[in-house]
Amino acid sequence: xxxIKNENTNMFTKITRQNAVLKQTxxxxxxxxxxxxxxxxxxxxxxxxxxxxxxxxxxxPSQIQLANDIAQSQAQAEEEIALEEKTEDTAQDITQNVxxxxxxxxxxxxxxxxxxxxxxxxxxxxSINNIRQSRLIQIGQYLKIPSMPGILYTVKTNxxxxxxxxxxxxxxxxxxxxxxxxxxxxxxxxxxxxxxPNAKLDWVTKQEINGxxxxxxxxxxxxxxxxxxxxxxxxxxxxxTFHGGIDMAVAKGTxxxxxxxxxxxxxxxxxxxGNYVIISHHSGYKTLYGHMMESACVSKGNFVYTNTRIGKxxxxxxSTGPHLHFTVYKNGRSVNPANLWN
Numbered sequence: 197x198x199x200i201k202n203e204n205t206n207m208f209t210k211i212t213r214q215n216a217v218l219k220q221t222x223x224x225x226x227x228x229x230x231x232x233x234x235x236x237x238x239x240x241x242x243x244x245x246x247x248x249x250x251x252x253x254x255x256x257p258s259q260i261q262l263a264n265d266i267a268q269s270q271a272q273a274e275e276e277i278a279l280e281e282k283t284e285d286t287a288q289d290i291t292q293n294v295x296x297x298x299x300x301x302x303x304x305x306x307x308x309x310x311x312x313x314x315x316x317x318x319x320x321x322x323s324i325n326n327i328r329q330s331r332l333i334q335i336g337q338y339l340k341i342p343s344m345p346g347i348l349y350t351v352k353t354n355x356x357x358x359x360x361x362x363x364x365x366x367x368x369x370x371x372x373x374x375x376x377x378x379x380x381x382x383x384x385x386x387x388x389x390x391x392x393p394n395a396k397l398d399w400v401t402k403q404e405i406n407g408x409x410x411x412x413x414x415x416x417x418x419x420x421x422x423x424x425x426x427x428x429x430x431x432x433x434x435x436x437t438f439h440g441g442i443d444m445a446v447a448k449g450t451x452x453x454x455x456x457x458x459x460x461x462x463x464x465x466x467x468x469x470g471n472y473v474i475i476s477h478h479s480g481y482k483t484l485y486g487h488m489m490e491s492a493c494v495s496k497g498n499f500v501y502t503n504t505r506i507g508k509x510x511x512x513x514x515s516t517g518p519h520l521h522f523t524v525y526k527n528g529r530s531v532n533p534a535n536l537w538n
Contacts, residue, residue, distance in 0.1 A: 294391045324340050327405060346391050351385065357382055414452065424442055425439060441533065456502065483522065490507070
């Protein structure tokens with residue numbers, strides 16, 4: 197009898213332990229499922245917010261007539277491509293005393309390091325290879341390395357000479373003529389390309405290529421809700437529109453700063469951009485800041501610096517939520533800001 201009682205007690209204890217284990221396993225499983233569900237909900241909400249909030253300011257006819265139409269932009273792009281092809285075709289014919297060899301980019305390479313290795317300048321490699329964005333060179337890409345430091349120069353007007361070109365870059369005119377196998381006063385036609393030894397790119401061009409020309413107009417955390425280029429309209433999903441800037445979504449009231457020092461040339465209200473400011477900079481650049489919460493805190497004619505607060509983020513005009521619409525214009529044509537800021 198005592199033996200049976202002990203067996204019953206052991207069986208009861210075993211069942212109790214099994215039930216405890218099952219209960220604990222069930223609790224952990226439910227907690228895990230709850231965690232996964234919470235993460236999925238957060239992801240869905242984030243995607244929803246990123247696709248529905250903080251967009252606007254697409255290019256359309258409005259009071260702000262700064263950017264040329266898309267057809268003209270495409271025509272200019274085609275002209276640039278044609279000029280690049282001409283550069284490639286004619287450079288060796290004209291620059292007879294400059295030789296080139298190919299270098300394949302390796303992991304860890306940067307233009308400055310490559311230039312130092314081959315005793316030329318960064319400007320030489322950038323110019324010869326027509327590099328538009330120095331940060332985007334790729335492993336495996338082939339670069340042409342010249343036998344001497346210098347840059348390619350495209351003749352702007354008829355009757356320019358090696359002497360006038362050398363004077364422009366403050367280099368030796370005789371060396372410039374000799375390098376290109378011509379006389380110092382040889383008259384060149386517009387479109388000809390010569391190699392200018394020891395010449396350097398102007399600082400604006402260098403900063404453009406290195407992506408250091410502008411600062412970001414928001415000094416706090418943000419996310420890009422709409423990039424530069426063609427997109428589905430945030431106001432009509434059946435249409436595609438050309439977005440001439442970058443939308444930077446952030447909390448309402450966040451301070452906005454100039455992307456570069458300049459002069460305020462326009463401020464006001466527009467049906468598309470709401471409260472906006474336009475600042476003029478050097479070298480043909482202008483920047484537009486749209487959808488401000490209220491009228492800008494600067495006036496037309498004010499000189500502003502990159503640490504001058506010009507307004508606050510809002511959602512005025514054609515906008516789906518608080519964000520800054522930021523456009524960069526070069527000689528009246530909108531360009532991608534992401535290629536110009538650090």
